[in-house]
Amino acid sequence: MTSLARNERSGHDTADLSPSVAARHASRTGMVHHTAGVANGFVQGNLAILPEKLAGAFHRFCQLNPKPCPIIGMSDVGDPRIPALGIDLDIRTDLPRYRVWRDGEIVEEPTDIMAHWRDDLVAFVLGCSFSFEEALLEEGLPIRHIERDVRVPMFRTNIACSPAGPFAGPMVVTMRPFKPADAIRAVQITSRFPSVHGAPVHIGLPEQIGIADLAKPDYGDPVPVEADEIPVFWACGVTPQSVIQAAKVPFAITHAPGLMLVTDLRNKALAVL
Amino acid sequence: MTSLARNERSGHDTADLSPSVAARHASRTGMVHHTAGVANGFVQGNLAILPEKLAGAFHRFCQLNPKPCPIIGMSDVGDPRIPALGIDLDIRTDLPRYRVWRDGEIVEEPTDIMAHWRDDLVAFVLGCSFSFEEALLEEGLPIRHIERDVRVPMFRTNIACSPAGPFAGPMVVTMRPFKPADAIRAVQITSRFPSVHGAPVHIGLPEQIGIADLAKPDYGDPVPVEADEIPVFWACGVTPQSVIQAAKVPFAITHAPGLMLVTDLRNKALAVL
Numbered sequence: 206m207t208s209l210a211r212n213e214r215s216g217h218d219t220a221d222l223s224p225s226v227a228a229r230h231a232s233r234t235g236m237v238h239h240t241a242g243v244a245n246g247f248v249q250g251n252l253a254i255l256p257e258k259l260a261g262a263f264h265r266f267c268q269l270n271p272k273p274c275p276i277i278g279m280s281d282v283g284d285p286r287i288p289a290l291g292i293d294l295d296i297r298t299d300l301p302r303y304r305v306w307r308d309g310e311i312v313e314e315p316t317d318i319m320a321h322w323r324d325d326l327v328a329f330v331l332g333c334s335f336s337f338e339e340a341l342l343e344e345g346l347p348i349r350h351i352e353r354d355v356r357v358p359m360f361r362t363n364i365a366c367s368p369a370g371p372f373a374g375p376m377v378v379t380m381r382p383f384k385p386a387d388a389i390r391a392v393q394i395t396s397r398f399p400s401v402h403g404a405p406v407h408i409g410l411p412e413q414i415g416i417a418d419l420a421k422p423d424y425g426d427p428v429p430v431e432a433d434e435i436p437v438f439w440a441c442g443v444t445p446q447s448v449i450q451a452a453k454v455p456f457a458i459t460h461a462p463g464l465m466l467v468t469d470l471r472n473k474a475l476a477v478l
Numbered sequence: 479m480t481s482l483a484r485n486e487r488s489g490h491d492t493a494d495l496s497p498s499v500a501a502r503h504a505s506r507t508g509m510v511h512h513t514a515g516v517a518n519g520f521v522q523g524n525l526a527i528l529p530e531k532l533a534g535a536f537h538r539f540c541q542l543n544p545k546p547c548p549i550i551g552m553s554d555v556g557d558p559r560i561p562a563l564g565i566d567l568d569i570r571t572d573l574p575r576y577r578v579w580r581d582g583e584i585v586e587e588p589t590d591i592m593a594h595w596r597d598d599l600v601a602f603v604l605g606c607s608f609s610f611e612e613a614l615l616e617e618g619l620p621i622r623h624i625e626r627d628v629r630v631p632m633f634r635t636n637i638a639c640s641p642a643g644p645f646a647g648p649m650v651v652t653m654r655p656f657k658p659a660d661a662i663r664a665v666q667i668t669s670r671f672p673s674v675h676g677a678p679v680h681i682g683l684p685e686q687i688g689i690a691d692l693a694k695p696d697y698g699d700p701v702p703v704e705a706d707e708i709p710v711f712w713a714c715g716v717t718p719q720s721v722i723q724a725a726k727v728p729f730a731i732t733h734a735p736g737l738m739l740v741t742d743l744r745n746k747a748l749a750v751l
Contacts, residue, residue, distance in 0.1 A: 386680060408681065410681070
């Protein structure tokens with residue numbers, strides 16, 4: 206799709222676009238290398254696309270495990286649009302990069318999925334920690350991995366998700382170290398955002414949730430936890446991807462890590478209080 | 479005051495009294511040995527009475543340190559009544575036991591202060607952790623010192639209160655151990671009750687706030703912290719008493735530990751959310 210075609214479709218010039226729409230349009234060119242810090246203030250989402258035959262079980266899995274899998278939008282069967290997240294949103298083109306999974310293996314990482322789209326696919330968009338991180342930063346709480354410009358450290362835990370159909374497995378969590386008073390504040394702040402993982406699932410004792418070494422995350426990058434800090438753990442949107450992989454389903458599509466869907470929802474609008 | 483006189487004053491028979499009014503009337507006889515578990519559902523308060531000359535500075539101290547010193551009621555100068563906390567409440571008789579302080583020393587622990595009352599005294603009633611403990615218990619969170627039927631462990635910290643006039647000193651905190659997920663829940667629940675100490679002030683690292691040994695509280699009784707638990711610390715209403723003692727003010731009256739003022743306020747009514 207050319208730049209001209211894009212602008213014709215959205216009906217106005219790029220200069221007039223909101224940051225979220227502009228981010229999706231830029232994603233269509235495949236020229237976006239990460240979405241962290243893109244379109245600040247707008248909700249970004251994890252993506253999971255499954256055939257209708259598996260979508261019911263996956264939907265049930267999300268329903269049973271709302272902390273790692275908070276659904277913020279989903280498509281009709283075979284429909285690439287999710288108007289609630291963006292009027293002109295096309296789930297086939299509007300993420301910078303995708304992962305195509307077959308039998309639990311990544312077979313391709315394309316910048317659009319036009320060639321993979323099918324009439325039986327259902328797209329799920331799940332909340333992402335970028336939203337609550339924005340709230341933490343606005344309250345003046347330092348976030349170690351952002352300060353160091355690395356990926357958030359993520360760990361597989363011994364907390365079992367509630368299974369549904371073929372979807373089962375451990376919860377994946379992110380870890381952010383805080384001084385104790387900030388940790389308490391972080392619980393309060395993130396409790397206001399249940400649709401983007403909400404309050405932490407654990408605090409202080411990593412070994413209790415099966416994490417042997419904080420310096421060796423299963424995904425992302427390690428960050429130090431200082432002597433005057435405690436590690437705080439939130440349910441992570443990598444959980445559904447990990448579960449889709451473990452289920453070895455014949456076909457699925459997800460976003461590529463760090464390359465999320467930028468929606469027109471405002472982070473602040475997600476606050477329940 | 480005889481039992482008859484009490485009932486005449488309150489204008490109805492003891493059998494008709496609300497639990498909080500009945501508790502205050504029982505306190506007038508000096509036959510109440512602790513108020514924990516008395517008149518469940520009703521707010522209990524810490525008491526501090528100071529001469530008008532010092533009351534301004536103490537009021538400012540409370541204003542500056544709302545977590546340890548949340549004011550839920552105060553009297554006019556020389557007036558022993560606090561109608562907002564109980565229509566027939568008489569602060570001179572309605573606590574089971576008092577402490578009379580002179581120059582930082584306890585000189586008497588009477589069951590009423592009729593003989594000590596003066597026209598220049600101001601009474602302050604401060605929120606107490608009994609209120610949030612009720613909320614924690616109602617949510618199914620176990621509270622160690624209640625399970626063991628001992629006093630909550632309290633510690634002097636290295637957290638300096640903001641000083642006002644002669645009133646200065648470290649914050650005193652209570653400690654309750656919780657499993658990590660319960661600790662997160664406890665932050666959420668107690669955050670709803672800012673007028674009774676509110677959210678914890680610290681979590682997880684006692685040495686950071688100057689507590690060398692959790693087994694050796696400065697007040698109250700020790701309770702064990704198990705390997706799968708973290709200690710959670712709340713600002714404590716003993717702080718003002720500790721500060722009054724350290725200020726060595728010529729004259730003050732407080733409640734005796736564990737023998738609080740029972741008010742007609744409902745704990746649930748204190749929830750801000």
